[in-house]
Amino acid sequence: MSTKELRAKKFANGxxxxxxxxIIQNNGGYMSQACSSxxxxxxxFGGIMNLEPVAGPLIPxxxxxxxxxxxxxxxxxxxxxxxxxxxxxxxxxSPTHYSLVLYAALIEAGRLEEKSMSQFNKDGSTLEQIxxxxxxxxxxxxxxxxxxxxxxxxxxxxxxSKGETGKTWLIMSDGEFQIGMVWEAFQFMNxxxxxxxxxxxxxxxxxxxxxxNSVMQLGPLGDKLRDFGAEVVKVDGHDIEALYKAAxxxxxEKPLVVLCDTDPMRGVPELMINRGKLxxxxxxxxxxxxxxxxxxxxxxxxx
Amino acid sequence: xxxxxxxxxxxxxxYGYENRNFVVLTADLTDSCEATHFKGKFRxxxxxxxxxxxxxxxxxxxLARDGIIPFIHTFAVFIYRRAYDQIAMSVAYPxxxxxxxxxxxxxxxxxxxxxxxxxxxxxxxxxxxxTILEAGDATxxxxxxxxxxxxxxxxxxxxxxxxxxxxxxxxDPIKLDTPRIISQGNDLLIFSSGICTEEAIxxxxxxKKSGLSxxxxxxSTLKPFNNPVIEELLNIPKYGVITVENHTVxxxxxxxxxxxxxxYGVAKKLVKLGxxxxxxxxxxxxxxxxxxxxxxxxxxxxxxKLSGKKFGISENDLAGVRIEAVHSDAKPEGx
Numbered sequence: 001m002s003t004k005e006l007r008a009k010k011f012a013n014g015x016x017x018x019x020x021x022x023i024i025q026n027n028g029g030y031m032s033q034a035c036s037s038x039x040x041x042x043x044x045f046g047g048i049m050n051l052e053p054v055a056g057p058l059i060p061x062x063x064x065x066x067x068x069x070x071x072x073x074x075x076x077x078x079x080x081x082x083x084x085x086x087x088x089x090x091x092x093x094s095p096t097h098y099s100l101v102l103y104a105a106l107i108e109a110g111r112l113e114e115k116s117m118s119q120f121n122k123d124g125s126t127l128e129q130i131x132x133x134x135x136x137x138x139x140x141x142x143x144x145x146x147x148x149x150x151x152x153x154x155x156x157x158x159x160x161s162k163g164e165t166g167k168t169w170l171i172m173s174d175g176e177f178q179i180g181m182v183w184e185a186f187q188f189m190n191x192x193x194x195x196x197x198x199x200x201x202x203x204x205x206x207x208x209x210x211x212x213n214s215v216m217q218l219g220p221l222g223d224k225l226r227d228f229g230a231e232v233v234k235v236d237g238h239d240i241e242a243l244y245k246a247a248x249x250x251x252x253e254k255p256l257v258v259l260c261d262t263d264p265m266r267g268v269p270e271l272m273i274n275r276g277k278l279x280x281x282x283x284x285x286x287x288x289x290x291x292x293x294x295x296x297x298x299x300x301x302x303x
Numbered sequence: 304x305x306x307x308x309x310x311x312x313x314x315x316x317x318y319g320y321e322n323r324n325f326v327v328l329t330a331d332l333t334d335s336c337e338a339t340h341f342k343g344k345f346r347x348x349x350x351x352x353x354x355x356x357x358x359x360x361x362x363x364x365x366l367a368r369d370g371i372i373p374f375i376h377t378f379a380v381f382i383y384r385r386a387y388d389q390i391a392m393s394v395a396y397p398x399x400x401x402x403x404x405x406x407x408x409x410x411x412x413x414x415x416x417x418x419x420x421x422x423x424x425x426x427x428x429x430x431x432x433x434t435i436l437e438a439g440d441a442t443x444x445x446x447x448x449x450x451x452x453x454x455x456x457x458x459x460x461x462x463x464x465x466x467x468x469x470x471x472x473x474x475d476p477i478k479l480d481t482p483r484i485i486s487q488g489n490d491l492l493i494f495s496s497g498i499c500t501e502e503a504i505x506x507x508x509x510x511k512k513s514g515l516s517x518x519x520x521x522x523s524t525l526k527p528f529n530n531p532v533i534e535e536l537l538n539i540p541k542y543g544v545i546t547v548e549n550h551t552v553x554x555x556x557x558x559x560x561x562x563x564x565x566x567y568g569v570a571k572k573l574v575k576l577g578x579x580x581x582x583x584x585x586x587x588x589x590x591x592x593x594x595x596x597x598x599x600x601x602x603x604x605x606x607x608k609l610s611g612k613k614f615g616i617s618e619n620d621l622a623g624v625r626i627e628a629v630h631s632d633a634k635p636e637g638x
Contacts, residue, residue, distance in 0.1 A: 067396065069455055150358045151393050161326075184352075187353060191353075
């Protein structure tokens with residue numbers, strides 16, 4: 001196993017561990033998202049993205065109000081991903097329900113202090129369960145699903161017109177491809193031959209109501225995206241080498257889409273008891289907690 | 304009265320030369336929103352988004368975040384109805400400078416209910432960080448560009464196209480949250496906005512001849528609405544206040560004035576002319592203003608009711624002052 005691979009595996013394991021640890025403490029949270037996307041985050045933050053160093057304190061300030069002309073204290077969350085530079089990449093988390101995964105990834109990447117997690121989901125903190133653009137690692141407002149891509153395209157378009165070279169990377173969820181405006185954004189990228197956008201899709205086949213195809217069938221996602229002008233690569237979303245390699249795929253005059261086939265129970269097989277509804281994991285009783293504590297011990301052992 | 308045509312189009316093109324930092328976005332209504340000349344001159348600063356307003360609005364938010372100011376051009380109705388969540392979360396929340404030019408506000412389109420933006424002020428006014436402007440004449444349209452550009456956050460404009468009268472001096476530019484006081488008087492106070500101002504000017508000129516002392520104020524900023532002169536004005540009229548707007552009377556100018564009257568403790572009658580909580584249908588602007596009672600005749604009727612006087616003004620008298628778009632090259636508004 002290469003050093004890169006070892007590092008990414010450790011990163012991903014750390015993400016799952018931190019997320020599960022929190023969920024047991026809190027009696028609930030978004031677990032399957034961490035299971036499916038841990039390696040994607042590990043590769044993006046571990047080497048694929050060209051990010052500047054953190055441009056502010058490693059422990060986030062308390063919530064300082066929403067953006068407005070009157071709020072001069074507003075602190076955006078993107079500084080954890082580094083300052084905006086012409087050559088630097090950007091990261092946009094489109095399904096904000098992965099916020100806890102993002103915070104855990106920032107800790108693994110050394111971009112957020114470990115003890116910041118004590119602020120998670122606490123009143124007056126920016127480490128919200130479904131983050132806003134003031135939350136660590138968040139660049140834009142994306143809680144309303146589907147808007148992340150279009151905003152990213154707008155940013156990428158502005159940067160292209162100014163001659164900036166940095167790319168814009170997104171993590172999207174497969175469920176988001178049910179949304180009309182997502183396809184509108186692909187239409188636009190195709191029309192304007194945009195090739196500075198790269199999208200990793202966590203194809204975990206899960207959404208709030210259950211399995212994606214039981215809620216609304218996506219059909220052949222790869223073919224559909226190709227028809228909309230994207231360069232599409234399909235990979236095992238837990239295969240580090242494959243993820244890194246996918247990011248290198250040439251995509252001249254096209255956006256790059258990496259469809260990551262993932263397992264929403266990866267690393268936490270006890271989730272099988274919730275199979276069919278994996279969106280949110282609830283600790284219903286002490287027995288649940290004990291079962292998942294065993295899983296946590298295993299994850300910690302694997303470190 | 305001077306009638307001008309393609310005022311927005313000319314100013315947009317001119318502004319393209321004056322200011323290099325904005326781009327124009329359209330959604331399949333480029334010609335209908337007078338952006339064709341700009342497109343011809345500044346092709347690299349023009350983006351056609353297709354009939355896809357949701358992407359257009361979120362994308363505009365992204366552009367604005369990275370320092371390129373988008374001037375959205377489409378029909379008013381398609382901005383806020385088709386992409387409200389995108390405006391709220393990708394534009395208004397981050398308070399980014401996206402400038403939305405919404406054409407054919409209210410009943411100005413014969414396209415019927417699907418094309419008529421009748422509650423846009425109500426909807427957009429409730430969004431934090433939003434500025435709302437409405438043009439009433441050619442001077443408003445021409446002088447609005449600098450104002451719109453300089454506001455640091457998002458702006459929604461009820462824009463005018465086609466044949467537009469010049470009601471205000473060319474050298475008297477629109478100013479943020481600054482009402483234009485067209486005439487002074489202490490019997491009655493009339494607030495008008497947009498295309499209704501021309502109607503109110505006609506009505507007021509006749510009312511004044513009939514001996515009623517009328518204060519007439521043109522409102523071009525619907526939000527923010529904090530100018531202290533409003534309190535002074537509200538305290539003057541003997542008989543009450545009339546608002547007249549090309550919008551539903553819920554949530555627009557009438558509501559704004561009602562809120563201010565309560566806030567300032569002004570206990571006077573208020574008559575709100577405009578669409579009375581109803582959708583409309585496809586017909587000419589002239590017909591619909593009459594049908595829905597927000598034309599000069601309706602203003603005079605309400606002035607009579609409030610003052611308890613009868614002025615015996617006939618349709619003919621009104622026709623006498625009515626300066627219809629009889630300009631030689633006036634064309635009917637198309638879709």
